[in-house]
Amino acid sequence: LRILNACSRTLKIQRPKNPPTYSQIFQPIITTTQVPLMEIDFNIHKTNSSYFADVDIARAHLICTLFSVGIEHCRGGTGAYTGADVPFFSCALGAVSCSFKRELKAYESYELWTRVLSWDEKWIYLITHFVRRGTVKPKDYTLYPEQNPNAPELSETEGERHAEQQASLDVLSCHPGVVATALSKCVFKSGRRTIPPAFMFKMSGILPPVSSHKPTESAENCDDSDSQHGSCKSSDSGIALNNDDEESEIDRVEKERARGMEVAQCLGGNTQHALELEFTGSEEPVLGRHLDGVGLGGIARCAAMLAQSMSYHDLIEHSDQPSYPLL
Structure with missing residues (x-):
């Protein structure tokens, strides 16, 4: 049910009124549980193994x-069974790690x-x-x-105190409210064909469409999908510049992508190969x-x-009793 609740976000009636843009690529979605x-x-x-199930959700x-729009395009619809003659779409998990900092108590x-x-070119x-x-x-x-709540305006003293608190948090290595951190490596699949993340961004309207640039050598596992999904070389994030107005914002997206990489x-x-x-x-x-x-066998x-x-233990207890010689 938790997965179905998440997948329902691909339905048109569950989508936000304004679709996401490239300025929101690195913004988090908050799931409360x-x-x-x-x-x-x-x-x-909270047991450590359950953290990974939460990360899946x-x-x-x-x-x-x-990627609701891109998923609809790849599946041929939003229903459980679309009837479209397209390969099965999935987002497969390639690797995951989780570090634990503090505990979460019951309930x-x-x-x-x-x-x-x-x-x-392959992984997101x-x-x-x-x-x-x-x-x-x-x-x-x-x-x-x-x-967005209707937050009350802070007084000058409260505003200064809030600014000092935020400045002190920026110096810390981690926010005190963070109890664990997980990193996931995923890949989009259409049947056995790999879909580059850049293609999913573009089909979802988050990134501008592919510009006309010189084709480059494609990466491994992406050669079959280059003609359909565009170039997916590791040095190319799939970001194309359309005009000068978007260039500064797109450049910031690329810098943040490189930093996150x-x-x-x-x-x-x-x-992973070394491991x-x-x-x-x-x-x-x-x-x-x-x-x-x-x-049942284990039980x-x-x-x-x-x-x-x-x-x-019964045998040990009996062995501690004094023994008498036999007549």
């Missing part, structure tokens, strides 16, 4: 909001701030911050202006083999081990 009972660990905190909200409300960090990188609810107030709601290198191909090479396989010895306690094995442990 809380820690349910089934996601609590032994410490009465947050990604779906952002992708279905930003505590929190927010998922998810935005585009960067993209290249999304960053999600887990934020305690109420600790951060957005400066403005640009895509849904009706959500440096941050996203931790999920880049070279880093894959750490697999020893059959070249080195192993400690042994354990069975996971999943299913039976767990019960057998508990019974064996209890009988072992």
Whole structure:
């Protein structure tokens, strides 16, 4: 149901009145939720594994909001079954990482701030911050202006105090309300064909259409889609300049994309390949083999081990009693 709620943002009746533009590419979408009972660990905190499920939901909200028009184009409609003779469209997860800074208590409300960090010829990188609810107030709601509260005007003293607080937060390495940070690497697919993120931006009306430039060598896994989706070389973000008025804004988008790409290198191909090479396989010895306690078989094995442990303790207790010689 959580995924369906996010995917409903692709429906025309659920889209914002004003479609997103290139000035909103790096702005986050906030998803509000809380820690349910089934996601609590032994410490009465949100279990670490459940963070990744939340990241899946947050990604779906952002992708279905930003790329609703592009998704409709690739699927041939917005319904569950469009009937269009087009390959199956999907957004596949290539890699994900999550760092934990503070705990979330049972039934505590929190927010998922998810935005585009960067993209290249194949991958789009999304960053999600887990934020305690109420600790951060957005400066403005640009895509849904009706959500902007009627904030009271601050007095001169309050304004100075607020400015000092914001300045102190800028110096800190992280906002105190952030409890965890996740980075996701995703790829758009039409069947087995890779769709460059730049094409999705353009089909969604977020970036200007492709300009007439000299074709370049396409990247791996993108050669089959170059004629349909345009160039997708790693040095080209897919941004085209139409006029001088847009140039400064588009340049800022490209600079932010390049800056975010440096941050996203931790999920880049070279880093992940180095981790894959750490697999020893059959070249080195192993400690042994354990069975996971999943299913009915796992329950039976767990019960057998508990019974064996209890009988072992009983044997130890009886061995501590004094023994008498046999006649």
